[in-house]
Amino acid sequence: xxxxxxxxxxxxxxxxxxxxxxxxxxxxxxxxxxxxxxxxxxxxxxxxxxxxxxxxxxxxxxxxxxxxxxxxxxxxxxxxxxxxxxxxxxxxxxxxxxxxxxxxxxxxxxxxxxxxxxxxxxxxxxxxxxxxxxxxxxxxxxxxxxxxxxxxxxxxxxxxxxxxxxxxxxxxxxxxxxxxxxxxxxxxxxxxxxxxxxxxxxxxxxxxxxxxxxxxxxxxxxxxxxxxxxxxxxxxxxxxxxxxxxxxxxxxxxxxxxxxxxxxxxxxxxxx
Amino acid sequence: xxxxxxxxxxxxxxxxxxxxxxxxxxxxxxxxxxxxxxxxxxxxxxxxxxxxxxxxxxxxxxxxxxxxxxxxxxxxxxxxxxxxxxxxxxxxxxxxxxxxxxxxxxxxxxxxxxxxxxxxxxxxxxxxxxxxxxxxxxxxxxxxxxxxxxxxxxxxxxxxxxxxxxxxxxxxxxxxxxxxxxxxxxxxxxxxxxxxxxxxxxxxxxxxxxxxxxxxxxxxxxxxxxxxxxxxxxxxxxxxxxxxxxxxxxxxxxxxxxxxxxxxxxxxxxxxx
Numbered sequence: 001x002x003x004x005x006x007x008x009x010x011x012x013x014x015x016x017x018x019x020x021x022x023x024x025x026x027x028x029x030x031x032x033x034x035x036x037x038x039x040x041x042x043x044x045x046x047x048x049x050x051x052x053x054x055x056x057x058x059x060x061x062x063x064x065x066x067x068x069x070x071x072x073x074x075x076x077x078x079x080x081x082x083x084x085x086x087x088x089x090x091x092x093x094x095x096x097x098x099x100x101x102x103x104x105x106x107x108x109x110x111x112x113x114x115x116x117x118x119x120x121x122x123x124x125x126x127x128x129x130x131x132x133x134x135x136x137x138x139x140x141x142x143x144x145x146x147x148x149x150x151x152x153x154x155x156x157x158x159x160x161x162x163x164x165x166x167x168x169x170x171x172x173x174x175x176x177x178x179x180x181x182x183x184x185x186x187x188x189x190x191x192x193x194x195x196x197x198x199x200x201x202x203x204x205x206x207x208x209x210x211x212x213x214x215x216x217x218x219x220x221x222x223x224x225x226x227x228x229x230x231x232x233x234x235x236x237x238x239x240x241x242x243x244x245x246x247x248x249x250x251x252x253x254x255x256x257x258x259x260x261x262x263x264x265x266x267x268x269x270x271x272x
Numbered sequence: 273x274x275x276x277x278x279x280x281x282x283x284x285x286x287x288x289x290x291x292x293x294x295x296x297x298x299x300x301x302x303x304x305x306x307x308x309x310x311x312x313x314x315x316x317x318x319x320x321x322x323x324x325x326x327x328x329x330x331x332x333x334x335x336x337x338x339x340x341x342x343x344x345x346x347x348x349x350x351x352x353x354x355x356x357x358x359x360x361x362x363x364x365x366x367x368x369x370x371x372x373x374x375x376x377x378x379x380x381x382x383x384x385x386x387x388x389x390x391x392x393x394x395x396x397x398x399x400x401x402x403x404x405x406x407x408x409x410x411x412x413x414x415x416x417x418x419x420x421x422x423x424x425x426x427x428x429x430x431x432x433x434x435x436x437x438x439x440x441x442x443x444x445x446x447x448x449x450x451x452x453x454x455x456x457x458x459x460x461x462x463x464x465x466x467x468x469x470x471x472x473x474x475x476x477x478x479x480x481x482x483x484x485x486x487x488x489x490x491x492x493x494x495x496x497x498x499x500x501x502x503x504x505x506x507x508x509x510x511x512x513x514x515x516x517x518x519x520x521x522x523x524x525x526x527x528x529x530x531x532x533x534x535x536x537x538x539x540x541x542x543x544x545x
């Protein structure tokens with residue numbers, strides 16, 4: 001009898017726990033360091049005293065409240081912009097025929113293959129020319145016309161039965177009314193899935209905001225954390241870990257709350 | 273208003289953004305890569321290869337190695353979630369494996385930097401457990417740290433895609449193989465993985481492209497030479513304002529990711545033929 005054929009039992013459960021714990025070890029380590037005095041930062045002791053002082057120290061040492069506000073504004077701007085721009089474009093690509101349509105769609109697909117980070121130098125020059133360097137808008141603008149969003153929504157819109165659209169027109173809906181009342185409600189799971197992917201991507205984005213922002217008023221959490229951990233704190237790992245947790249916490253908490261919805265939407269949307 | 277005109281108007285905002293922030297900069301960075309003090313040539317590429325050929329090779333090797341390990345880990349996780357018989361173990365794994373998905377790369381770099389250092393938590397724990405002596409403790413803050421960071425962060429993403437595809441497979445063939453006495457490993461390798469190959473490859477290509485553009489991990493874990501192309505680009509820009517070589521490095525990076533995307537497209541075309 002091979003190992004794989006043995007009836008499942010305690011060994012499998014213990015193995016799963018061990019592997020699982022190994023998997024979250026780095027995160028567990030950050031939690032450990034953040035909630036214990038710095039003397040225990042690299043030493044494991046079950047009886048070590050718990051403390052919240054690292055969080056207080058990190059919060060006082062850098063404007064994390066402001067960084068959190070900036071990140072929230074950026075993520076909201078990007079999401080609102082993407083929903084508007086991508087929905088309109090996807091609707092046009094799915095249901096209208098206009099000159100140059102194939103060429104324009106090919107351009108959208110081309111954008112899928114190029115990471116925006118490659119264009120950083122030139123995008124910086126554009127933002128400079130527009131006078132937008134070191135503004136929240138500059139962080140959000142390059143991501144507004146997401147090729148992934150346009151592609152995903154176009155594919156979804158194309159599966160909507162034409163009869164529904166025709167019925168809505170007979171009822172007196174305008175073209176945009178059809179989009180708003182028929183297409184958008186039917187694509188809701190895709191909007192949710194895309195929204196979650198977009199929020200987690202832009203919450204975590206680092207390189208572009210690092211280049212285009214240079215003041216407390218515009219820096220998002222990720223850049224704030226990098227600045228904080230590289231200059232201010234030397235190697236006080238406990239305070240840095242506390243700051244690190246504060247950066248990731250909102251997203252992790254949201255993930256825990258919306259876990260089921262997220263995974264289901266992700267699967268249903270068939271992101272590929 | 274005619275339908276043709278309305279279609280164009282609807283696409284216009286996206287078109288303006290794509291032109292201004294994608295097409296124009298792409299063209300400008302390609303031209304910029306060949307531009308040397310007013311004239312054109314391959315000088316920036318010569319310089320990029322002379323200074324950074326080791327880093328380019330290092331990047332390709334590190335990212336390819338990480339991609340391969342991510343594939344194996346994702347298949348293992350997806351396979352266990354699909355074929356595992358111990359419901360408790362399956363639900364533990366299902367609950368735990370997704371955590372790194374929502375942690376920013378910069379946080380991963382930050383956490384691993386303090387965890388893997390010579391005097392970090394990992395070595396101190398191993399020393400206190402008597403597994404190694406203090407003299408044997410070595411820092412993992414080199415290529416190994418980058419690979420660990422990449423695998424930890426990206427494997428859940430690919431595992432999520434792969435396990436979704438595995439869950440939607442026809443259970444009939446799996447049960448038939450099981451009844452004939454095939455081991456779970458054999459079922460996984462011979463029946464399940466071939467059927468989810470396309471999804472697996474898509475996940476791996478997306479991960480490859482993502483890892484190629486990550487700056488925070490190499491900067492935090494392994495800033496010394498050799499390092500990754502992204503760190504070199506940031507260095508050329510910040511230290512020298514050397515747009516030419518930075519653009520050349522960006523273009524080299526783009527060609528590497530484009531060749532990987534090409535493999536995917538080729539695979540896709542073949543599987544649809």
